[in-house]
Amino acid sequence: MRKILKIMLISISTIITVMVVFLATVYFVNLVSNEREKGKLEDYGQKVMVDGKQMNVLIQGDGKETIVLLPGYGTASPVLDFKPLVKELSPYYRVVVIEPFGYGLSDDTDKVRTSQNYVDEIHKCLQKLNIKKYTLMGHSISGIYGLEYVNQYEKEVQAFVGIDSSVPRQETDELPVSSLQLLNQSGLYRLLLKVNPDQLVMPKVDDQTKAQIKMLTFRNFLDESQGSEADNFRNNFKNAQRLHFPKKLPVVFYLADQTEKETPSWKPMHEDLLKNVDHGKVVTFKGGHYLHHTRSKEIAADFKGFLSEIESNR
Template sequence: MIIMQDLITIINNQREVKMMSKKKIIKGILIGVPVLLVLGITLIVVSSYVEHRRLVEQEKAQYPAPGNLVDVNNDGNKLHVYTEGEGDETLVFMSGLGTSSPVYDFQVLYNQLSTDYRIAVVERAGYGWSDITTSPRDIDTVLEETRTALQLSGESPPYILYPHSLSGLEAIYWANLHPEEIKAIVGLDSLVPEYYEQTKEEPSLSRVIGFMTRSGLVRNQPEVFDNSFPAMEKGHLTEEEAKVARTIFYRRVQTENMWEESDMLLTNSKKVAGQGKPDVPFYIFISEENEDAYWKKSLVSYAETTGGEHFILDGGHYIHLDRPEFIAEKSREIIKKINEN
């Protein structure tokens, strides 16, 4: 009997050992698989980032800036100013928030105007061929950088400003602080302070998209550029232009400077609103597709109170890509009217 009990005890102990071993194995798997998964993902991301940085340097050398790179703050960080055309009037194009390549974004419109006028596209810090900077994104700093960039590029006022979206605030502030430099503002569905003061609508930036581009992972998804860069999506780029614009997209999507512009939007809007309306005419091309009634109302009101005009067009927020011919035609009429007054 004693021997039988000992055998049973031994068998039970062996079963317990086996059960404990199985539990340890299962526990090891439950811990090990996630760890291996995290290590694998980390390796993929790090490898992608290293390759991305190598390609960025290669692409910068392969596709240098077509315009002037100027050091506006004497700190080594340069802004890009692209110019073309000749004429008595200089039209300055100013991009909306998050537009990775303003030069290619405005191209379909300024190509139609540079036959008669001088055009300049100022790419703010963190946009296009301009460097990312540590200088703050308050409205005063941004405006002074724009003015200095134009001056260092050999351009001189007075200007006619063509702001899109967010840069409407900068254009209005510019006209208020330096009215002698601005003949008129021709807004492209551009923001006015009254609208943001009323709605406080948050810009649509995404941390996920920012991570995907900075890590280089977006390079494995070419359709992201095709569907996210409006000038490409609407078929306004040649094959060669698309190739260059794509490389800029890979390094200029939702940069640190863009995020800071977004964070400073309320503060900047309040400061511009505090200056009142400028003593220059404000013309505006407005997107019909925007379902926000207050957006249209605030833009129409702003144009009327400054002696300008408004045009509500069938098109999206990037109205200059949807109706470039009409905007160019009306621009000539506007400029003629400005010079006659």
Template structure:
């Protein structure tokens, strides 16, 4: 019996020694690879902007009337590359924007609180600094569904629609095991430090549409940043974000929800939660895809097709009113309200308005009659078009706070607006 125990002990000791050498070898190999991969990830795929003293990466591609803003799920190592399978099918018709939040992709890892209010503020600031103006069609994956809903609740003028890519909804977290999740994430972070995580990002596990070089970049970013402190801290912030969302009305905006089979989400009634959420919305649809959680890498073709149909159908219902300033046609996104409908009726036969500079931040002119109004205290920004007192149209190239009815937004930069409106009185023409 003792002999058997001695043999067993030696075998176990040998196994421990082999395991230690194996882990040590993986650790050393990973360190060597991290050094060799530095050149791969030295420059971002996108552009850096400074937010709160740190670098955040913003990627843009394509042009179009609508801006599709992609927001990644928790722990996605390289969002710019992860969404490529889908957005490459859309960039010929739309402006594509991918935000890499702190802790993701090429953006810095920051050791600070990651409340969703902070995440949303930082994302909006990054877009502003990159010169990317709304409104946006938010395309959130997984956990970013929470940020998208909060965005639509707090800044409705900035959100044209939400296209959910198997996005998480508040009720998905009602019975979530947070203690287990945090333990798993910390274990994964330890595995990254050891170098083990690298082997979970083999070519076969990465989006197949990526080039060999892009797969190497993806793997390098994952090996250096996967499951870092930003990702762990934002996970801890989800319950407070859900509580905040539940305090406010559900945003009734156009929504198209692409949903997986739910098996990889850890939520038993994942599909039912999605269907229930849209049940009382005016313009919303759920499309079940019967695939894994990263729907944009499994069913990108059908998603692109249905997304285009969704956008174009919604666009057909938009007001078609042309704005010219001193004979130059200006790109505008009009609001969907009674005031714009009434203004559009006046524009049917052509409406010419003599504008006057006022206050160094706006041009104002009478529309010749009073129309429906729904004034609200508003702090305007450059490009805003508003109705004042029911009978005057105001176009801003600066900012002011007053009670206005929002009419639309000119899609030009602040510098372009200042050049257009800040050098003397102009003539504004509306037509259909």
């Protein structure tokens, strides 16, 4: 019996030792990788001072009309993520991609991520850039922030475009923020992506751009801003339920058929937001949630037609 117990204790000690060594190795590899990657990140866009911090912005194209692009939640690099869509829009419009605090190359912030704070910061950024009239085009969670935005700055926004955008009454899940942050800090998130790189959603871009997206993913993953944003999901969605799109604001939603299959109420909820709008429509494209990765040409072409139709009816 003593011999069996001794063997068991040795086995348990060995397993614990191996686990500790493994976790320590993963942690230090991640630490070293993070430091190395800081020097490999390539700068893009321009910095705009907002509330004492730097917000990164890319402006491309010199069209008479301006489109402001806002990202979905957790997008590592909005500029690189929107690259296919910017390519299709910039020959006809001035396209402005804003990277909110905690995203892309923008600074992080400890200011609570309420919709109000988010909207205030984006507006201050546009004011600094002297951009007075524009179409707001947002992916996913930006549907919630966009709804808040257009109600506050109705005179500035010329149209709103949602790319599989969130709606106030959709179901929202709470993210285990602390656990996911620990996963990243421990290095296990890096290991998981190494084992299964397909977990990382990217547009069809060159390998160098993919490498930059990957490095920014590790840098920004659930940083303070994104952690606070996740903690405020429910309040932000609930507060948005009081809002409606202004009657005279043109609104178009581009929805993914995969999302509609997963959530049968997806299209009806978007249609409900348009019931009091003079110029509004819903268009469904085949594809997943990141339509701007796969349907950029179709989105750009339909949007041009949508604006032309509105102009001809005025």
